[in-house]
Amino acid sequence: MRLRTAATVAAALICLVPAGGPAHAGADFAYRIHVTFGEYLPYSIDDCMAESACDYAEVYGSLSAQRVAPGGATSGQVRNIGRFVNPGDTWCGSPGIEWSAGVGGDCLKRVNGKAPSYAFADVLMCRSSTYKTCESARNKHMNTVELAVVPGDAVYVGVHIRDYDELSPDDDICKVALTTPALTDAELSDLDESGELHDMDSGDGGCLIRYSIKKTGIFL
Ligand SMILES: [Ca+2]
Ligand SMILES: [Ca+2]
Numbered sequence: 001m002r003l004r005t006a007a008t009v010a011a012a013l014i015c016l017v018p019a020g021g022p023a024h025a026g027a028d029f030a031y032r033i034h035v036t037f038g039e040y041l042p043y044s045i046d047d048c049m050a051e052s053a054c055d056y057a058e059v060y061g062s063l064s065a066q067r068v069a070p071g072g073a074t075s076g077q078v079r080n081i082g083r084f085v086n087p088g089d090t091w092c093g094s095p096g097i098e099w100s101a102g103v104g105g106d107c108l109k110r111v112n113g114k115a116p117s118y119a120f121a122d123v124l125m126c127r128s129s130t131y132k133t134c135e136s137a138r139n140k141h142m143n144t145v146e147l148a149v150v151p152g153d154a155v156y157v158g159v160h161i162r163d164y165d166e167l168s169p170d171d172d173i174c175k176v177a178l179t180t181p182a183l184t185d186a187e188l189s190d191l192d193e194s195g196e197l198h199d200m201d202s203g204d205g206g207c208l209i210r211y212s213i214k215k216t217g218i219f220l
């Protein structure tokens with residue numbers, strides 16, 4: 001199975017490598033790629049409640065990092081903040097709790113649209129394969145996803161953060177995603193990129209997400 005995969009990748013690369021470029025050596029290993037979700041900068045929050053200023057939102061969210069194979073199949077991991085299923089059950093005594101609280105992992109997090117930024121390392125998250133459930137305990141410093149990527153694959157990075165509203169449907173206040181082009185062996189071998197994903201203000205709020213994609217080693 002492994003050999004077949006390598007052969008498929010080598011065949012795909014024939015199409016990807018420019019004429020005269022180096023042929024892939026056909027090494028049968030995958031690159032160890034770390035996708036790190038760095039910071040969340042909410043802005044232009046418009047979420048008025050009787051007891052608070054309009055620039056706070058009560059959020060839950062899901063982060064996804066995936067390997068995308070040449071045929072489009074994905075494999076990777078999701079990180080969840082709070083919960084998408086019945087988030088209104090998790091006000092936790094007030095409209096959300098502090099982003100960096102050490103307890104109340106499934107609670108809504110209260111974010112200020114005028115704060116400088118929120119670090120994904122500081123918020124309790126769980127690991128999962130879906131936005132719907134947790135498949136691990138919730139911990140801080142869960143903001144890096146490790147992927148096994150071979151030449152010809154692409155990498156997907158996505159963030160979806162919603163604002164809970166008691167009296168109206170919840171608002172998407174941050175929905176961004178990126179899929180890289182198919183990555184060559186040369187690109188993967190020294191991959192080290194940082195970037196920003198930007199969701200323009202929809203009327204309820206916007207965001208900027210800082211992320212990085214970095215090769216940290218190989219899987220033999
Ligand atoms: Ca709202
Ligand atoms: Ca709200």
